[in-house]
Amino acid sequence: MDREQKILLKEIMEVGFVLVETNLYLDIQPNDERALRLHNSYSQKYKELESLYQAKYGPLRYTEMSSYPWAYINGPWPWEINFDIP
Amino acid sequence: MWIYEKRLQYPVRVDTTNPTLAAMIIEQFGGADGELSAGIRYLTQRWTMPTNQTKALLTDIGTEELAHWEIIGTLVWKLVKDAPVDEIKGTPFEAHYVNHGKSPFPHSAAGEAWTAAYIQSKGDPIADLHEDMAAEQKARATYEWLINISDDPGVKDTLRFLREREIVHFQRFGEALMILQDELNSKKFF
């Protein structure tokens, strides 16, 4: 995995983690409008990053489209990545 | 990593409340050849799979099994949710009820709690894929016995869908095993 892909993947992981937190909070505080706005803005950011990543490196989820051949299976798989950025 | 999708893989229909049938179907929720065993088995075996095809297949079938586990839990719940205690008393679901109420719980129809001893991960892809193919056939057989004892048309329909999935999984595992064996042979692995 090259440097550029790693940087983009880690950005997806960071924004994804924000959504993990806003999600848990909103599950029990669904009327907190400020938290919801924060969630929505990160949700949009997440979608943008995902489509950027997937256009270059293939699907993150099997429901996505792929160039030929089916790029979803391409390595490295999540448990094979060295997350250090040189 | 995983993100939950708030829908079932198949529309679960139950026509009649039936605690006895719920107690039998729970075999696939927490029994040896049930959906929980399948999911945990395949997801655990992924780390030592040697090819991208087998890593992907184990990931995706393992994930589908968890969706099937949710379908089975939904069947169990819909079979008991409207049952008054009088309709539970004297049925095989009564022993379940005194410990878990109407909550599904991962144990077998005979009441043995789920255990990791039901599964294996050998760190050897050939051994693991053979285990997986056997597991799919055992799950298919369990679905056939369950279909035999079910009178409820909605329940039967869902069980038939799940039975078909086991056949598809067996087929895909078989193809993966053949491809992998060809690759290992051409590398003179031994």
Ligand SMILES: [Fe+2]
């Ligand atoms: Fe299966």
